[in-house]
Amino acid sequence: MRPLNLYEMGGTATPTHNIRLGANLPSEDEIGKSHKTNVLIYDSLGNDHSLQYTWTKIATNKWDLEVAPPPRAETLNLKNVDGNIYAAMGRLDFRPDAVPTVGSSVTINGDTYDFVSGTSSNIATRQIAVGSGDLGTIATDLANSMNLTKGTAQTDTITLTGDTATLPEAGVRYTIDIGGTDITYTTDGSETTLAAIASGIANAINSDATVNALLTASVSGDTVVLTSEKNGLSGKFTAQVESVVDTTANDLAATAALTTAADAITQEIRTIALTNTTTVLPEPGEIYTFTANGKAITYTTTAADGNLNAIATGIAAAISAAFPIPNDIVSAAAGGSDIIITARDVNTPFPLTVDSITTKGTTMAAGATTTTMAANWAERLSGMNSIVFKNESTSATLDVDPTSSLDVNGNVVFQRANAYSVSAIATALPPAATNAVEFNGDGTPNKFFGSDQGTGGKIEIFLGNLDQGGGMTQFSGPYQIDFANQNGAKFGNFAGVTIGRDGIVTAMFDNGVTKPVFMIPVATFVNPNGMESLTGNVWIDTDFSGAPTLREAGKAGAGEVNAAALESSTVDLGEEFTNMITTQRAYSAAAKIITTADEMLDELVRIKR
Known part of the structure; x- marks a missing residue:
């Protein structure tokens, strides 16, 4: 045992370990x-x-x-x-x-x-x-x-469809444009299923170093899945099936179609795809008219537009001129023969419609690819x-x-x-x-x-009890906080102590924190009546009392601790007052008898005289 010096009690701070939150989610x-x-x-x-x-x-x-x-x-x-x-x-x-x-x-x-x-x-x-x-x-x-x-990563799919009865068939050439790079795969006659053809196309895509830096191709059944190597805008790619050509006299065993998934990035992107129905280019004087975000945009081809990529570049330039930096809503750029229109700000959708095309052999349509507003x-x-x-x-x-x-x-x-x-x-x-x-x-x-076992962690978050109110709820009405409690506290200085009946000394700090710092032991003896009394209501052990045994207050026969209290008297005050009054009355009666006897003796003495 050692003494507890309250003057050496320092301040304390308590980190948060538990948060209890209750609120109604409408x-x-x-x-x-x-x-x-x-x-x-x-x-x-x-x-x-x-x-x-x-x-x-x-x-x-x-x-x-x-x-x-x-x-x-x-x-x-x-x-x-x-x-x-x-x-x-x-x-x-x-x-x-x-x-x-x-x-x-x-x-x-x-x-x-x-x-x-x-x-x-x-x-x-x-x-x-x-x-x-x-x-x-x-x-x-x-x-x-x-x-x-x-x-999230962009994912496109190429799905093969067709009559598999003609398989295997050698000499069918599949050409896919990915980011301006043409990937070609030609069947060799060993492919007995569409899945085998899909596997060949995927291998061809992954073998190209330029394309493989943008995406990875995998196979799921009869489908080639293209997944960008990087998430979001920096990982976006364009892809289109350019042609499926049968170099033999047989009918095509399979055709390919591209499906573009929505890109979960926070700007909207729309695509205008140009497709050529003839080989007659350039064709100056073709007029492309469409509306983007309410603005009418027109582009007329010139003799310099010798291919679809050049026309796409011209249309993109016309869009950029209609929506100048820095404050307008969209920007445009050519991606091969596609025109990609991108919202400049996050979460800003815009409409896009094709109004009219005056053409001599080249057709244009608005692509259906748009991003979701994630x-x-x-x-x-x-x-x-x-x-x-x-x-x-x-x-x-x-x-x-x-x-x-x-x-x-x-x-x-x-x-x-x-x-x-x-x-x-x-x-x-x-x-x-x-x-x-x-x-x-x-x-x-x-x-x-996802669990019915509650919550826990370095800071445990209590959100309520399962199947009960009193924490997070979802009722009709507005969002409101019912309670938000935590068990941490800022730095606080020592302000005093309290002592419980169990002998625990608890330090109190001015930040509201309480901290147990000591336990007062209680000594018991085999024969407490054998102890020796000293001056000042103090007792010491003797050979007759036996050695002291230290125990927790209130346990194993030990008494409890009464803080800030003097020892109570063992005398019943009511009984002693009664005894005192009885004794006082008896004394008074005895004194009266003595007085009366003395007066009688005095009277006898006077008579004798």
Whole structure:
């Protein structure tokens, strides 16, 4: 045992280990609707931070959850009860007044975002203007450019159809244009199924180094699947089946058709495809008229337009002239014989119609390929010069290198100056774990992160009990926070102690934190009556009492501790008062008898005289 010196009790801070959140997510919200909530937490040094929770409805009764890392943090992972990463988030914070210099850059997920002069950014080419000196604008443009760059991988398919009765058949030549490169495969007579032909086409595509740098071809049944090597805009490719030619006298055994999947990037892209019905080019004087975003655009061919690529280039130039940089809505570029029209801003759809074609042999049609307006993967936090982003890959980390983003003093412009990585999400998550909360029909939670076992982690998040209210709910009505509690606290100074009946000494701090610091033991003896009494209500052990045994208060026969109290008397005050009054009355009566006897003796003496 040693004494506890309360004057040496220092201050303390408590990091957050548990968050309890209860809120109502409106049942009538449309899919895609989001709601945000800020939750205060504390680190081990007592610094406070704000976590931004974003709930997004992704399907009926299903909501997704994203949590932005706190300021000056690099990453934040959400894990389910099994420890698998459900969501991985990263963050970039600009230092106050730290404007990037022209020529510096930041690298995110392998893409370099260059800081350039001027006040107008070209987010499609990752050129972020810093001439305004406004960090809010710079952060917004960087987030928008990130959204155009990432997204999901583009996937196109080439499906083979036809009468397989004529197989095998040698000499059928398939030509596919991918990004301006023609890939040719000719059957050799060994292909007895359409799947074998598809495998040959895929091998031919993968054997071309130029095309293979853009995409990878695989086979699924009778279909060739083209998947970009990189996500988003930087991984976008164009593909079209140019021809299927039978070099023999037999009928074609198979024909090929290309299907383009929607690209899940956040700008809309539309394609105008030119197809040639004759070999008569150039044909000056052809007039192409169409409308994009309400503007009528006309292009007339000249003698210099000797092929479809030249016509596509001319039409793209006409579109770009109709929508000049920097403030208009779309830009256009030729991709072989296709004209690709791209929205300049994220989440900005635009209409496109073909009005008329006056032609002498070349036809034009508006392609049906458009991108879906997917949710952003990067976002500037409202009112802050900060960007949060998420890694959606199940196989690769998302690497961030800010070391080349320098201010005029040569310092990194972001709060975190070193390179770091955002974790990949888990492949072990079940299909049901694509949402954070799944509700029952009665509005109570059915599953959290695809599991019916609750939540847990370094900071445990309590979202409610399954099949009960009292946490996250989905009822009719507005979005509202019912409670948002956490168990952390800022730094606090020592303010006093309390002592419980169990002997626990608890230190109190002015930040509201209480901390047990000592336990007062209680000594018991085999023969307490054999102890020796000393002055001052003190007792010591003797050979008759036996040695003391230290126990916890209130256990194994030990007494409890009464704090801030003197020992109570063992005398019954009521009984003693009664005895005192009785004795006093008896004394008074005895005294009266003596007095009366004395008076009688005095009277006898006087009579005798």
